[in-house]
Amino acid sequence: MTQLESHNGYYLWKYIPSSAAGGIFATLFAIATIAHFYRLxxxxxxxxxxFAIGCIFELIGYAARTSAHNQTGALMPYIIQSVLLLVAPALFAASIYMTLGRIIRCVRGEKYSIIRVNWLTKIFVIGDVLSFVVQSGGAGFMVEGDNATTGQNIVVGGLFVQIIMFGLFVVTTTIFHLRMRRYPTTESYNVEAPWKSTLHMLYGVSVLIMIRSIFRVVEYVSGQNGYPLTHEWTVYIFDAVLMLMVTGAFYYWYPSKVIPAPPESAAYSLNTNSKYGEP
Structure with a gap:
């Protein structure tokens, strides 16, 4: 029977990770990875x-959890799953932020954005990169028993950066959307550019990632002996399932038809047979 093992006297895991659950989600994210690279x-x-790279991170992360079932004292599988599953949503967020910029330019709605469009993507992506780096660094500290608490605090800080950026993103998106509904541009009537459904998708995936980030904050604030870190089902319900839903929604409402209008022209045109069209 598999037993919980320590690493230099420190228990990396508070439970024996399920090989079945890890294998199922590794398989599902493998499918998501293939699908997204095909779309890409x-x-x-x-x-x-x-976004596609984020799918790879999820796949490798759950594969590492699967392999950790029989080697709970091994450091490498624990590090891999800790870091990759923690930061994968930050990569999803980068594409989500850039998609908003595509939508705004597609419908010529630059004047309705509370953040100048030239800066919009830069601001959100820079915040996202900061969150990514902080969370990665914190996860690295967490694998060391003596620095676990410090690592948790750093991770929580990175997650708060992510939550704040998503909050600002949702506010920016909502204000733009309301202004567009009140004063629609000529380009917004282009029925072949599914900017409305894409915008609704951004709301949905943003909420899912926000819920997941809040869960992660609760998880780390609760400490090593808190309920989330000592019960494996929580990470699958509040992280794995939610992120799988994000990959599914982003694939279904892929932003490939939302094409930014050329800067030098106020007219928007869409060629559905172009290299940017849906497959």
Missing amino acids: FSTRTWSCIP
């Missing part, structure tokens, strides 16, 4: 590269 290269929507 067939539509050449390069702003979605971070």
